[in-house]
Amino acid sequence: xxxxxxxxxxxxxxxxxxxxxxxxxxxxxxxxxxxxxxxxxxxxxxxxxxxxxxxxxxxxxxxxxxxxxxxxxxxxxxxxxxxxxxxxxxxxxxxxxxxxxxxxxxxxxxxxxxxxxxxxxxxxxxxxxxxxxxxxxxxxxxxxxxxxxxxxxxxxxxxxxxxxxxxxxx
Amino acid sequence: xxxxxxxxxxxxxxxxxxxxxxxxxxxxxxxxxxxxxxxxxxxxxxxxxxxxxxxxxxxxxxxxxxxxxxxxxxxxxxxxxxxxxxxxxxxxxxxxxxxxxxxxxxxxxxxxxxxxxxxxxxxxxxxxxxxxxxxxxxxxxxxxxxxxxxxxxxxxxxxxxxxxxxxxxxxxx
Numbered sequence: 001x002x003x004x005x006x007x008x009x010x011x012x013x014x015x016x017x018x019x020x021x022x023x024x025x026x027x028x029x030x031x032x033x034x035x036x037x038x039x040x041x042x043x044x045x046x047x048x049x050x051x052x053x054x055x056x057x058x059x060x061x062x063x064x065x066x067x068x069x070x071x072x073x074x075x076x077x078x079x080x081x082x083x084x085x086x087x088x089x090x091x092x093x094x095x096x097x098x099x100x101x102x103x104x105x106x107x108x109x110x111x112x113x114x115x116x117x118x119x120x121x122x123x124x125x126x127x128x129x130x131x132x133x134x135x136x137x138x139x140x141x142x143x144x145x146x147x148x149x150x151x152x153x154x155x156x157x158x159x160x161x162x163x164x165x166x167x168x169x170x
Numbered sequence: 171x172x173x174x175x176x177x178x179x180x181x182x183x184x185x186x187x188x189x190x191x192x193x194x195x196x197x198x199x200x201x202x203x204x205x206x207x208x209x210x211x212x213x214x215x216x217x218x219x220x221x222x223x224x225x226x227x228x229x230x231x232x233x234x235x236x237x238x239x240x241x242x243x244x245x246x247x248x249x250x251x252x253x254x255x256x257x258x259x260x261x262x263x264x265x266x267x268x269x270x271x272x273x274x275x276x277x278x279x280x281x282x283x284x285x286x287x288x289x290x291x292x293x294x295x296x297x298x299x300x301x302x303x304x305x306x307x308x309x310x311x312x313x314x315x316x317x318x319x320x321x322x323x324x325x326x327x328x329x330x331x332x333x334x335x336x337x338x339x340x341x342x343x
Contacts, residue, residue, distance in 0.1 A: 139343040
């Protein structure tokens with residue numbers, strides 16, 4: 001077990017796409033344990049993606065159990081080769097990133113997503129996530145495609161009325 | 171030895187102000203920091219952190235030609251930069267209603283008493299000249315919690331002023 005070094009932008013490696021995991025085995029699980037330890041050592045992170053520690057494989061961990069206000073969540077999620085199969089709604093929320101210290105900004109994400117992935121045993125799993133947890137999954141999965149939340153910033157001025165319309169449409 | 175300065179520029183809006191000012195500063199050896207630049211009414215306003223190796227007088231001389239040519243008033247203060255220490259907002263408040271004098275003082279007074287530290291605030295006068303409306307967007311830190319702010323807002327927003335307050339849960343991923 002080890003806390004790994006987190007790459008920070010402008011490290012160009014954060015902009016590269018990651019490859020699918022081939023085999024889920026002990027070596028991979030050992031890496032994921034290190035990735036998890038790294039996430040837990042960070043300041044308040046609700047997720048981490050493998051490329052943030054310089055491993056360019058499609059692996060993310062998300063855990064929305066420790067938000068300041070409780071949000072619906074599935075506990076600690078280990079997602080290998082995750083794929084979003086359905087996006088619903090849009091919402092603006094504020095994001096930051098361990099790979100982009102000292103900056104946060106508003107980002108539009110799908111309000112709910114359905115996804116499939118492999119679990120730690122290499123078994124397929126399917127999930128439906130909403131709200132903050134859906135946002136965290138989309139943020140982490142972006143890392144797998146070399147995208148940062150900086151690539152999706154929206155003006156804070158646009159926030160108010162978009163959100164209100166969105167709430168009324170529910 | 172370089173110093174940080176806060177440069178304030180205000181003048182009638184026209185295209186090209188930022189390009190001309192920043193070119194003059196770059197050519198004069200300055201490095202730029204954080205900035206807020208915005209059209210307010212028909213005026214363009216710039217608040218800009220500038221890192222410069224000389225004195226206020228030197229920076230002022232450097233800016234004089236471009237400011238004069240663009241019709242911009244200028245003001246320069248020596249500051250401490252304090253970069254890389256952003257404070258994170260945890261509450262967003264929006265207020266709107268028919269425009270009248272006193273809205274900002276009443277709302278922000280009540281919020282300040284309830285522990286609000288404003289980090290970012292923008293307001294607009296919209297609607298028509300005959301029926302102007304006022305729109306205020308605030309992001310800040312709720313030192314005494316969001317509920318204290320909500321209670322304070324409820325008291326001051328009874329007569330035609332609409333307010334929304336929401337907790338900002340910043341996702342760090």
